[in-house]
Amino acid sequence: MIIHKSETLMHAPAFGWDHGKGDTYMDRKERIEVILDALQQNDLDELLVPPREFDMQPIRDVHSPDLVNFIRSSEELEPDQAVYPYVFPYRKDICSPRTNLHEAVYYCFDVGTVMHRGTFPAAKAAVDTALEGATRIREEKQGWAFALCRPPGHHSDRDFYGGLCFFNNAAIAARYLSAQGRTAILDLDFHHGNGTQGIFYYDPEVLYVSIHGDTRRHFPFMTGHPDEIGAGPGEGLTYNLPLPADVDFDRYRSYLDRAFKRIHAFSPQYLVVSMGFDAFYTEILGDAVFQTRDYTLLARELRALDYPLLICLEGGYDLDALGTNVVHFVSGVLE
Numbered sequence: 001m002i003i004h005k006s007e008t009l010m011h012a013p014a015f016g017w018d019h020g021k022g023d024t025y026m027d028r029k030e031r032i033e034v035i036l037d038a039l040q041q042n043d044l045d046e047l048l049v050p051p052r053e054f055d056m057q058p059i060r061d062v063h064s065p066d067l068v069n070f071i072r073s074s075e076e077l078e079p080d081q082a083v084y085p086y087v088f089p090y091r092k093d094i095c096s097p098r099t100n101l102h103e104a105v106y107y108c109f110d111v112g113t114v115m116h117r118g119t120f121p122a123a124k125a126a127v128d129t130a131l132e133g134a135t136r137i138r139e140e141k142q143g144w145a146f147a148l149c150r151p152p153g154h155h156s157d158r159d160f161y162g163g164l165c166f167f168n169n170a171a172i173a174a175r176y177l178s179a180q181g182r183t184a185i186l187d188l189d190f191h192h193g194n195g196t197q198g199i200f201y202y203d204p205e206v207l208y209v210s211i212h213g214d215t216r217r218h219f220p221f222m223t224g225h226p227d228e229i230g231a232g233p234g235e236g237l238t239y240n241l242p243l244p245a246d247v248d249f250d251r252y253r254s255y256l257d258r259a260f261k262r263i264h265a266f267s268p269q270y271l272v273v274s275m276g277f278d279a280f281y282t283e284i285l286g287d288a289v290f291q292t293r294d295y296t297l298l299a300r301e302l303r304a305l306d307y308p309l310l311i312c313l314e315g316g317y318d319l320d321a322l323g324t325n326v327v328h329f330v331s332g333v334l335e
């Protein structure tokens, strides 16, 4: 099943901020609209189900109370108001935020992630879609669920947000599932999921495996290296596989095989996939060169792993390609 909640479209900043100039916000609500259109045109919309409303506890199990309160406070913004971070945290113990929305950047790590009045309901709805999927594969032993999460989540850590992300949907779902059994996260967005890695870095119950553009060249730049392997009780449970430039799906397969091997060795009860569509050849935020048909092949391989599978939407910003690529991915899941 595919899980969707219309409130995910409420996050709609008027413009973004890119290298010193105003630009179209990357995570546009049209991303979800083109996916829904494409599903409908291919008679896949019968797979759509709405999530139930979950309480805030699963979010609090992953994120700090300060971050949750801060994101929630965006509801108090005026309709024409938005928060554009422009100051970064002063890294000293003596620094503590006297929180109001204009001091946003204490909790944010970039200038490109914009918060406005619709942000909290959308971020909460994104979490609800992920948790609905987690509940379905847990309680009803469904083989798979695909949560149309928006805004995405994998760049948000326990106590900060950024990279177009607010609440970490996949991490919240994984934490929720891990109460029932060992859970692995496979992050296939083109970018490293620094937030998910950070949340589970010391955690012995959740394995985090990521294949991503080399962060010496790509966002988020400061994490995602092979020598980051987890620490303390989580040592050995973080596995980073950076990609060479211009990788196609044939070459990507060898990275997938290594990721699958690591996941099998962990023998999880559940698998959560952070699924980005930004490795596509037209995507401007990455340099991989996936073709549309590759998403069917990729989905087939994920299903063949034979774990209960929760797929959470992360990136993918080319509105001319995203709907078609998601349809090809779903058709592979259904085979």
Ligand SMILES: [Zn+2]
Pocket: 189, 190, 191, 276, 278, 314, 315, 316
């Ligand atoms: Zn991405």
